Every structure is written in structure tokens, then in C-alpha cells.
Amino acid sequence: MRADRLGRFARHIVLPEVGGPGQMALAGAHVVLIGCGGIGSPALQYLAAAGIGRLTLIDDDVIDASNLQRQTIFSEGDIGTRKADAAAAWVARFDSEIAVTAHATRVNAANVAGLIAGADVVLDGCDNFATRLVVADACVATHIPLTSAAVGRFQGQVANFAGHLPGQACYRCFVGDAFDATDCDTCAADGVLGAFVGMVGTFGAMAAIRVILSANPACAASPLADPQWGRLHLIDGLAPGMRTITIPADPACPTCRA
Template sequence: MTPAITPDRLNRFARHIVLPEVGGAGQARIMGAHVVLVGVGGIGAPALQYLAGAGVGRLTLIDDDVIEPSNLQRQTIFALADVGHAKAEAAAQWVARFDPDLVVQAHRTRIGRDNAAALIAGADVVLDGSDNFATRLAVSDACVAGGVPLTSAALGRFQGQVANFAGHRPGEACYRCFVGDAFDADDCDTCAAQGVLGAMVGMVGTFGAMAALRVLLEGVASLGDPQWGQLHVIDGLKPGLRTMRIAHDPACTTCGTDRPAA
């Protein structure tokens, strides 16, 4: 059910509503939406700030990590007093302080093949900011099986990648179409080893929030063009943006029409 925009909410989101590309119907859609955020670290923290700021009515936060001093350089929803606390729970407390009207649920757990379906159930979109391919593929596979759109946001040093995937729709690519089956493993480069610039992570996280909002507004407002399967590559060293099309793979083991029978 689409929520009513009460006078206090009208005032809070007036700058959205006056945008022709969003409008009252678009804002009401955002307020009635459910977003699952996988990871509330470098990418997830800034994404959460702008999803909550947009008024997304229900937020599910999934992260099994705890806050460390080294996180504070880029995960700015946390403070020194939060060090040692669970990220998901501290992030939920931030949401409650920021906007008490939002419904937020924290899951201090690692998402994987055994629990992904249950954790994303009922979502309008999943925004994945996790830091390894095994998690990303498990989330993507669950999204395809559950008919849930996926926003993927990733970062490697000064290159960001953001895309919306709808592998549950005929002819549309899923995340596995992009990376294939070779990455079903937990090993990956980390920001601890490679380094990471806080502002760069913030850019990718907020770009991911923008992509997720496009999904939520599909069919309701003109901003709702999810650009399915278009991978936006952000260059932070020599600022630039290029976009490439991720084609649906008919042989994809998750969404392909030519995949072998189970």
C-alpha cells in the first residue's frame, strides 16, 4: 500500500517532490519501498545515508563485521565510540536517530547461499556493497531466484563499478553473466592491502544509492530508468565515467536459457 505523505513528510521531502522526474507519486513509492543493503561498510555506509535521506520506508541491513578505527576514514556514519560494536546494529541505530519514521532491521550475519533467499525476501531492490565475489554471486543467484532486482556497487582503488541487474527478467543479464563462474571463492584483494580513498568510496556508494532509486521509481516517475545491464565505470584518478553493456549469457548457470538442467 502506498503511504500517504503527511505534512511533516511533505516538508522533509519537498525538494524531491518539486522535481518533475520524481514528484509526489515517486516520493510515495520511495517511502513505501523495502531496500536490502548487503554490507554497511565502505560502500554501504554512504549508500545508507542517501537511501535513508530519500525516505526509503524499510531498510534491512546485513553485515557480520565490527567497527574498527581504520573504518572511520570512510564509513562516516560511525564514530570513535562505535569501535568494537557490530556494524549492522550501529548502522541501524544511526538510521533511528536520523529518521525515526523509517523501519530498519539489522542482521549481524554473513549472507551466503544458505540464508540469502530468506534475508532478501520481500525486497524491492537489493544493493550489494560486499567485498568478495562469493558473497556477490550468492546474492545475485538469490535475487534471480526470488525475482528481486539487484544493484551492484564495487570499488578497486580508484575505479568504481555500479550496475543494475534484472536476471529474473527475460533477456536481461544477471551479475553472474558479467563475472562468470570462476569467482565462487572468498579470496579477493582487500582495501587493507591495496589502500582506499574515503571520498572515492563515498562517490561509489552514493552512485549506488542513485542506481537503486532508479529501480524503485521504475514505472512511477521519469527518473525510474534502471538501465538494466549497463555497467557504469567510474575513474577517480582522472575523473570520468564510461558505460558498457553487459549482455545476457544464454549459457549462464543462473539465468541462462541454455544452462544445463539441474
């Protein structure tokens, strides 16, 4: 790592929980981000700031003025442009050393495997269950860990799933088959507080960082390298507070136990 990069990440490197090996693991990692909106925007900021070496950004939506209340990587000049493209441009301005690829497309069963190929972790912050389940099923099939982050008004959920590992639950073990649909609640109808979405998005970025560090043997002793598979963190934005529950592997799950 060059001297200027060492200086940039010095506050990470002096942390015993990260150190030089951890920072090198982050620099060598490939994260696929599904959704560059309310959750994806703050998650992207802190993944880039952490020094993730390669980012793949996937979102088929176009920036609207109403997005600016919470999607902090965008500005008024971005209105009308594709979120994935504008997000990639933000990354390029922020850190020219990050390899970033944008896909302004909607994830589906036909393209998902190609879109997430080669990822060390997929961070899913999309806004509908149909896409979430397509992504989750593909992660199990391709043996890629999944970080799931979601918000509903003042309730947030963040968890790491590794359904491809023995005894570990996948995302479908958590939600089942009931949500294979696109007709879910939206923030346009229910409302959302921008600062709370930012809180959940950055927590999701930290969960993805845990996954990356856990794969590096040099970081094995670090408590930050515990991916906490299947531990669902429930965040209450009103109280505020957080509680954690464990999602057990469903022995009848058609995805990870087939």
C-alpha cells in the same frame, strides 16, 4: 503523507523526475543493503535521506578504527560494535519513521533467500565475490532486482541487474564462475580513498532509487525511472571520468538461463 514529511522531502517532490508519486514510491519501498562498510555506509545515508520506508541491513563485521576513514555513519564510540547494529542505530537517529532491521550475520546460500525476502531491490556493497555471487544468484531465483556497487582502489563499478527478466543479464553473466572465492583483494592491502568510496556508494544509492521508481507506473515517463538494466558504469577516480558498457545476457549462464 503528513505535512512534516512533505516538508522534509519537498526538494524531491518539486523535481518533475520524482514528484509526489515518486516520493510515495520511495516511502513504500523496501531496500536490503548487503554490507554496511565503505560502500554501504554512504549508500545508507542517501537511501535514508531519500525517504526509503524500510531498510534491512546485513553485515557480520565489527567496527575498527581504520573504518572511520571512509565509513561515515560510524564514530569512535562505535569501535568494537557490530556494523549492522550501529548502522541501524544511525538510521533510527536520522529518521524515526524508517522501519529498519539489522542482521549481524554473514550471507550464505542457506540464509540468503530469507534475508532478502520482500525486497524491492537489493543493493550489494560487500567486499568479496563469493558473497556477491550468492546474493546475485538468489536475486534471480526470487525475482528481485540487484544493484551492484564495487570499488578497487580508484576504479568503481555500479550496475543494475535483472536476470529474472527476459533478455536481461544477471551479475554472473558479467563475472562468470571465476570468482566463487573469498580470497579477493582487500582495501587493507591495496588502499582506498574515502571520498572515492563515498562517490561510488552514493551512485549506487541513486541506481537503487532508479529501480524503485521504475516499478511505479505513475513514474514511467520520468527519465530517472529508467533502471538501465545491464548498463555497467565504470568510474575512474583518478582522471576522473566515467564510461558505460552494456553487459549482454550470457546464453550459457547457469543462473539466469538455466
